[in-house]
Amino acid sequence: MLQFLRRHGFQEGMQEIKRSSPGETGGFRRLLARLRDVMAGAGGGQYQLDKIVWLIAKEMMADVCSCYVMRAGEVLELFSTVGLNPAAVHKTRLRVGEGIVGDIAAHARPAALARAQSHPNFVYRPETGEDPFQSLLGVPILRGGRVRGVLVLQHREERDFADEEIEILQTIAMIVAELVVSGELVGPQEISNAGDEISSSLPARLGGSALNHGLAMGLAVLHRHQLTVREMVADDPDRELERLHTALAGMHSAIDALLAASAMMGGGESRDILETYRMFAEDRGWLQRIHEAIRTGLTAEAAVVRVQNDTRARMNQIADPYIRERLLDLDDLTNRLLQHLAGRTSVADGVVLPDDVVLVARSLGPAELLDYDLNRLRALVLEEGSATSHVAILARSLGIPVVGQCPDAMIRIESLDPLIVDGDHAQVFVRPGDDIQAAFAESMSLMAVRERLYAEVRNMPSVSRDGVAVTIMLNCGLLLDLQHLADSGADGIGLYRTEIPFMVRSSYPDVSAQTELYSRVLQQADDKPVVFRTLDVGGDKMLPYFTAESEENPALGWRAVRIGLDRPAILRQQMRALLRAAGGKSMSMMFPMVAEVAEFDMARRLLDMELERLNADGLPQPSVLRVGVMLEVPALMWQLPALLKRVDFLSVGSNDLAQFMFACDRGNPRMSSRYDPLSPPFLTALRSLVATCDSASAPVSLCGEMAARPLEAMALIGIGFRTLSMAPSAVGPVKTMLRSLDVARLRDYLTTLYRRDDHSLRDKLRAFAKDHDVII
Secondary structure, three states: OHHHHHHOOOOOOOOOOOOOOOOOHHHHHHHHHHHHHHHHOOOOHHHHHHHHHHHHHHHOOOOEEEEEEEEOOOEEEEEEEEOOOHHHOOOOEEEOOOHHHHHHHHHOOOEEEOOHHHOOOOOOOHHHOOOOOOEEEEEEEEEOOEEEEEEEEEEOOOOOOOHHHHHHHHHHHHHHHHHHOOOOOOOHHHHOOOOOOOOOOOOEEEEOEEEEOOEEEEEEEEOOOOOOOOOOEOOOHHHHHHHHHHHHHHHHHHHHHHHHHHHHOOOOHHHHHHHHHHHHHOOHHHHHHHHHHHHOOEOHHHHHHHHHHHHHHHHOOOOOHHHHHHHHHHHHHHHHHHHHHOOOOOOOOOOOOOOOEEEEEOOOOHHHHHHOOOOOEEEEEEOOOOOOOHHHHHHHHHOOOEEEOOOOHHHHOOOOOEEEEEOOOOEEEEOOOHHHHHHHHHHHHHHHHHHHHHHHHOOOOOEOOOOOEOEEEEEEOOHHHHHHHHHHOOOEEEEEEOHHHHHOOOOOOOHHHHHHHHHHHHHHHOOOOEEEEOOOOEOOEOOOOOOOOOOOOHHHOOOOHHHHHHOHHHHHHHHHHHHHHHOOOOEEEEEOOOOOHHHHHHHHHHHHHHHHHHHHOOOOOOOOEEEEEEEOOHHHHHHHHHHHOOOOEEEEOHHHHHHHHOOOOOOOOOOOOOOOOOOHHHHHHHHHHHHHHHHOOOOEEEOOHHHHOHHHHHHHHHHOOOEEEEOHHHHHHHHHHHHOOOHHHHHHHHOOOOOOOOOOOHHHHHHHHHHOOOOO
16 A cells, blocks of 8 residues: 555555445445546546555455456456555466456456455465455456456455445446546457457458348448446435436337337237337336445446446356347347437437448347338348347348357447348458459349349249149248248248247246237238147247256257147147137147157147147137148158158158258257258158158158258259248249259159269259259
8 A cells, every 4th residue: 555655646644534334325425436536537547546446445444455457368467456566566467267366257256255265266376465365355347248357355354245345346346347448558459359460441251150141231330239338426316216217218118119110010029029128128126226226326327337237247157048148138228228318219319321231239139120220221240149039030020131149240340331241151241342342242133133033933833844833831930920921922831930939928928828829820821821830949949937957968858849748738738729729710730859659649639638628618629620740850750650640741840850860960060061961861861751751641841941942942842842831031032943943854863863972962953953944
C-alpha cells in the first residue's frame, strides 16, 4: 500500500475515510460512488486501476487486493496489486486453468477459500510474496459473457467469506470490467482477440456451419447487441426501479406488436416462438435478480448487464445445445431491455440500411431478426447459433441463407463490407475480389434461371420422360412450412416432425394443445396426405423441461420410440391428440427409431388402447388409419418379412440409416464426408429393401437428405423408390430432374454398378446425367 501511495504521490498521512461495513447498503453504495469517481477522473488506465485496487482493499478491509487482466493467448497477467510484491506487477502470468486464479477464469465462477494454499489448484509464485496469506476470494471480471480478468482479495488469517461479500466483489468486478475493455490497459485488438495478422482491408474467407442453404450477396450490417453502459452507480434506487418498470412495459408492448405481426403472417410456430419469448420476458426469477442488483446501488442498465453476465457465464458451462440456444433468447431480451432503457425500441431502430443487407451478429434472438426490414435482408452470419436455435428456424421459414458458428465474424467484418454468403458450403467471403464477385454473380444468375425453370414445372406432373410417376412430398416441422405445400406443387407431407413444437415451448404441451396444433396442420394441408412422426427427441434434440442422463453415445441411446415406450404416458397422449385431430378423417402416423418388431408391437398396443378410449369417449374414429415405421436401424432390414405383415407403410430415414450403416457420426466434421451414401454397399442395401417391400406390396418412401439432392434422388428413383419426401426448396430441382430422366435407362445402368468396389458412384452417376441430358 505504501508503494502505491508513493508511486502516485499520495501523502502517507492522508485522513482516514469514515466508512460503514461494506456489507451495509450505505457503505457499499459509498464505495461504488468512489469507484465511479475514480473512473470519471483524470489519469490513465493503469493509474485508475491502481487507485481502484487500493480503494477495494481499504474499504473491504483486505490485506491484499489484486487484479489480473486477460491477455492474448489466454494468459492472465497481474496488472495491479496492494499487498503483494509490487515488483510482480506485469511479470506474474498464469495460463487460464492454471492455479486458483486460472481456475476462476476457466470456469467463470467465484472461489471463496478459507485455506487457499491447501487447495489442489494452488500454484505458488515466489515473486509475489504471498506466503503469509491464507484465505482468498476471487471473482471473474466479466464483460459480454466473456472473462476479461480476475479480481482477488486475500487475508492473512483463515476465514470464511459470506455470500454478501462475494456479491459485493462481483458487482465491483463489473466496474473494473469497463476499465479493462476500454482499451486503456490492453489494446482494443488484443481485447477482441484479433491478432496482428488480421487486416481490415484484405479479402478473407470465413468458414462455419450451414444453418440454412442458399447463396446471397450484400453489404454487412453489424448487429451490436449491447449499448455501452456509461453510468454504473445510482444515487436513487427507487428511481432506477421506476425506470426499469417503464422500460419493461415498453418492451412488453413491442413484443406484443411482434406477436400481432406474426399472426398477420400466418402465426404458427413463429407465434409459438414469440410467445415463449414473451414468457422469458416475464420470468420472475430473472426480474427479481435485476431488482436485487438495483437495490445494491447499481443503475438499472448496470443491474441488467450484471444479471446477463452472471447468467451467460453460468450457462456457458452447460453442454446441452438446447439450453445454450435458449440463452440466446435471454440475451436478446436483455439487449432489448437495454435499448428501451436508452429510449430506443430495438438495435435496428434508426439504422439506415442498404438495399441488400447481410446481417452479421455474435448471436441473434428471434425477435431481433424481425426488427430488420425483411425485404432488404439477404443473408445472416452468426458467430454462434445452431440449426435448433429459434432464429435459424425462422430464417429457414423465410428462405434466408444462414452461416453459423463463424468465429470472429464481428471482428473480421467491418460495417458495409461487401459479403458473399454461401450457405450451401458454409462459407462467407469478406471483401471479395472482382473475379470472385463476378463468379458468384454468374452463379446467382444461373440459380435465378433455374428458379424460374422450377417455378414452371411446379404444377406439372411428377412423371419421368418414360412415364414413371413419382410422388414428391414435403418434410415439415412448423406450421410456417405448410405455406410451401401449395407453392411447391408437392403432393403432400411425407414427414411432419412433431418434436419441433415441443422444443420451442417452455413446458410440455397437454393433449388439448397438441390436438389444436395437429388439427391446424391437417386443415392447412387441405386434404393432402400428412404423415406424422411421433415424438423423436433425445440424442441431439433435448426438451428444456425433460431431464435425461448424459450419454456417451446419445445417437445410439435413449431417444425416439425408446423414450415413448419407457414413458408410455408421453406417447399415449400424443397418439390421443393425433386421433382426436383426425376428427373422423384419414390419419397417418409412424414410429421413429424402431430397432425390432417387438418394439413396433408394443407401440401398436398403446395405439389400440387409445383407439378404445376414443370409442369410449364417443369420438369419431379416423376414416382410414395408416400406421408405419421409420427404418433407420439396420437391424430392422433383416426383420422385414415379419414387419411388413404388421405395418401399412415404411419410410426410410436415410440420415440415421447411413450413419449407423457406416458407424459414422454425421455430426462430426472429420467424418461428414468420409463415407458417401452413393456407394455400392449403401445403394445395394436400399435396392434390396425396395425389392422386399415391392414383393410384399408394401408402400415404401425415403425422407432423408438424399431425397433432397437431385443426383441422389435420381439414384433413388433408379433403385425403385416411387415416393420421396424432402425440404420445400428441393421440390423444384428434384421434379425438374425427374421430368428430364429416362428411368429405364438409368435402372439398366445401375445394374452394372452394384458389385463394384468403388468408394463412391457419384462421378459415374453425374456422367450418366450429363450424357443423357438429365438436369441436375
